[in-house]
Amino acid sequence: QQQVKQSPQSLIVQKGGISIINCAYENTAFDYFPWYQQFPGKGPALLIAIRPDVSEKKEGRFTISFNKSAKQFSLHIMDSQPGDSATYFCAASTSGGATNKLIFGTGTLLAVQP
């Protein structure tokens, strides 16, 4: 029940295209859903995050869509650029506890071709 399932495992998109990565969760206690971007040899960096009281959040070219009833959320990267090529992880956590640990998805390796 603590798992976060992520797909696809890898994704190739042409420059200017839309990249879409999907995640699903089981634990209804999760109330914070961040997306992290990781470049090779670097630590994960927060890209964008959403809470379940909204269905969509947009920051620049990055949008999270959230479907609470389906327990799914997705990352959309509009006008994808070669510099977006990285591994993307969705994650989930619960607030209110002493930990707020992040449960990560398995990651998606995105390659944006010029």
Next chain:
Amino acid sequence: EPEVTQTPSHQVTQMGQEVILRCVPISNHLYFYWYRQILGQKVEFLVSFYNNEISEKSEIFDDQFSVERPDGSNFTLKIRSTKLEDSAMYFCASRTGIGNTEAFFGQGTRLTVV
């Protein structure tokens, strides 16, 4: 911009040896974490630390692991007797502790056990 710093960036050790991975979290942060990422796999929670004690640990964090905040700035992860399967990237993270705020990750320490 404040950042989490980790040392060393790469550590090679022989099986059975003790290793200490070091982290300097962001100075006003209150919650500290260690995560592990085996090559090509997802980021996994190891342990959280708050108010000078462990607040939660995963099943991975067995008796061979320990954490310490010895001097109010450093946060260390010790593996007493390393095994081959401990080879991974270890990430330290910290957050302010007010609600579900952003967790900032360090660049990681690549541990190779031979």
